[in-house]
Amino acid sequence: MGISNSSLFLIFFIAHFSVMILRSLWLSNWSNENAEIKKRGGAYNSTDLPMSVETRLIVYASFGGLEMFLLAMAFVVLTAGSLKASYGLHAPLIHALLRAPISFFDTTPVGRIINRLSRDLDVIDKLQDNIRMCTQTLLNACMILVLISISTPIFLLCAAPLILIYYFVMTYYIPTSRQLKRLESASRSPILSTIAESIHGASSIRAFDKTERTTTALSTNVDKFAQCRYLSHMSNRWLATRLELLGNTTVLFASLSATLSTKYFGLTPGMAGLSVSYALTITEVLNICVRSVSEIESNIVSVERVNEYQKLEPEAPWEVENSEKLDQNWPDQGKIELEGFSMRYRKNLPLVLKNIDLKIHGGERIGVIGRTGSGKSSLTMALYRMIEAESGTIRIDDVAIDTIGLHQLRSKLIIIPQEPVVFSGTLRFNLDPFNQYSDAEIWKCLEICQLKPFAQDDEQCLDRHISEGGKNMSVGERQLLCLCRALLRGARIVILDEATASVDTVTDGIVQRAIRQHFPKSTTISIAHRLDTIVDSDRIVVLDAGRVAEFDTPSNLLLNPDSLYSQLLNEKNRKQ
CATH class of the missing domain: 3.40.50.300 (P-loop containing nucleotide triphosphate hydrolases)
Known part of the structure; x- marks a missing residue:
């Protein structure tokens, strides 16, 4: 993507979440104002209000419009950077393959090359979604923790252990997931090679009655791929179970903190409601965040594989200065x-x-x-x-x-x-x-x-x-x-x-x-x-x-x- 695109993307995204926090605080302040009115018996004079309802709505809508604009700009920058990065990977890959010596094609199965040009490039093109989701959920999680901590400082006592547990879950899961993805990618190439060879040599396979042998070879390769895919799905289930447990624990502590702060520390109902409402989303946010980080690390394997082919030793130079003489x-x-x-x-x-x-x-x-x-x-x-x-x-x-x-x-x-x-x-x-x-x-x-x-x-x-x-x-x-x-x-x-x-x-x-x-x-x-x-x-x-x-x-x-x-x-x- 480049440093400039990445920096702009982060700036727009951080600005987007900053405006989101301001919008939430504005809504909380508005709720507190209504709560004060109810305490006075529900009767009020519009002149007693610090701001009119119209002003409140205009400011709230302005925050929402600014959020949409900043988010749209972040997506535009991310898409432009992703296209640039994709071209920067695809063009050198094609050039390296076209300039590769004949010995490379003699020793490399066609399925492996097809896998690089299809599956790996497709995964790389989808990395922008993983990066966007990871950045969005990470900033969202930070925003939620900041809001809960500001409104209920007592929550900080349990936040540190929870964050530490999340960290250990990630460090245990991500390397495993990355290796499983690598095995999955490696086991896909023999399937493509077998299919390509079977199509190319279909007449010879039938003529020499090798249909059963070819089918068995393909089934064996598919079974190996299915084993790797199954283990990958099981690791995802392992992660989901632990993240759900930790997420629900976070909601429990956030709710208890809000209740205690309201009773003993004078927390306003608006801030308490804001704290609990955001805490209810933390499970899903952190779940998506961990998965996105894992997906990025796993899919970076495709970048490594493409980069490996970009560094192929080429044939002799296409043009030599002496040739002009x-x-x-x-x-x-x-x-x-x-x-x-x-x-x-x-x-x-x-x-x-x-x-x-x-x-x-x-x-x-x-x-x-x-x-x-x-x-x-x-x-x-x-x-x-x-x-x-x-x-x-x-x-x-x-x-x-x-x-x-x-x-x-x-x-x-x-x-x-x-x-x-x-x-x-x-x-x-x-x-x-x-x-x-x-x-x-x-x-x-x-x-x-x-x-x-x-x-x-x-x-x-x-x-x-x-x-x-x-x-x-x-x-x-x-x-x-x-x-x-x-x-x-x-x-x-x-x-x-x-x-x-x-x-x-x-x-x-x-x-x-x-x-x-x-x-x-x-x-x-x-x-x-x-x-x-x-x-x-x-x-x-x-x-x-x-x-x-x-x-x-x-x-x-x-x-x-x-x-x-x-x-x-x-x-x-x-x-x-």
């Missing part, structure tokens, strides 16, 4: 060099690429093959700096990629991934989200990719709606859409990460033909699932256990029957 046409050749390059996904994990030395000439068509786990996709991640190098360097056109910003690097590369990425929106948005190309250029690329009929099937054409994840498109159409996106951008370096592994041979042919015809001068790196898609490559890289086992032309590799390339090709032929 690069030629705008970089890379103009597409030459790639790897010198002693090694990489691991995370600390304490084995190397996935080991001392790689490669020199790829500009405009070459390079095929990359290897068995599962040999490091093919890791090479792509290294080029995009999704994983930083353990040692060694990658140079593109003689520029070390670790000396430039990630945006400068990634914007110059094109990748057609194995799993096509399609966003919810229009066809135009999926192809050209930043409106950089004309309709004619988009239609030309659609025709090359043979997606023109798909666009024309809908009367909205380029504004045709694409469902989330491209659910209203086939896998082949989604892959061709990614190809069309790549053709629009154009680049000197094109990476195909098993781009045709999950499509039919017809779509595979369209992709390969488009790459050959429309990226003739670009350096093309094809990570192959089907060996026949790279037979026309200029050279082939064969990876084995993270090392470059072979790097030569297809014809030279086939001349050696003991080469890994020959063995992989023979295995493929035997399977066919």
